[in-house]
Amino acid sequence: MKDLLEVLEINPERLPRKTARAMKVVQAQWVERGQPIDGPALAEFLDQTIDFCKKMELEYPKILLKRLKQLQRGEWKPVREVFARAENLS
Numbered sequence: 481m482k483d484l485l486e487v488l489e490i491n492p493e494r495l496p497r498k499t500a501r502a503m504k505v506v507q508a509q510w511v512e513r514g515q516p517i518d519g520p521a522l523a524e525f526l527d528q529t530i531d532f533c534k535k536m537e538l539e540y541p542k543i544l545l546k547r548l549k550q551l552q553r554g555e556w557k558p559v560r561e562v563f564a565r566a567e568n569l570s
Contacts, residue, residue, distance in 0.1 A: 484510045487517060487558050488547050495541050502538035517558050523551040 484507050485492050495503065506529050510516070516525045526548040533540040550556035 483507070484515075487515075487522075488543070489559060490541070490543050490547075495543075496539075498539050499541040502533050502540040505533070505536075505538060506540065506544070519551055519557055522558060523548055526551070 485503075509529055509532070510525065513525060516522050526544055530540060530544055530548065532538075547556060
């Protein structure tokens with residue numbers, strides 16, 4: 481199974497503990513929505529997820545907002561090797 485943190489190149493050890501609940505929700509929503517990895521689809525997912533976390537008063541890791549802005553500006557893209565490895569393991 482692909483992991484959103486791996487896709488976003490986020491080290492889970494560096495995430496604040498107070499964001500753990502939000503990250504469980506975010507990961508579950510990502511899987512439920514078909515694991516979007518394409519730049520625009522991933523950006524839309526992150527935008528909607530951040531809004532959801534705000535509405536639910538879940539503190540999300542700020543790196544999610546950083547990745548969203550980087551995607552929107554074309555400064556960062558998900559690493560394709562993550563997907564190739566996941567497909568080979570299936």
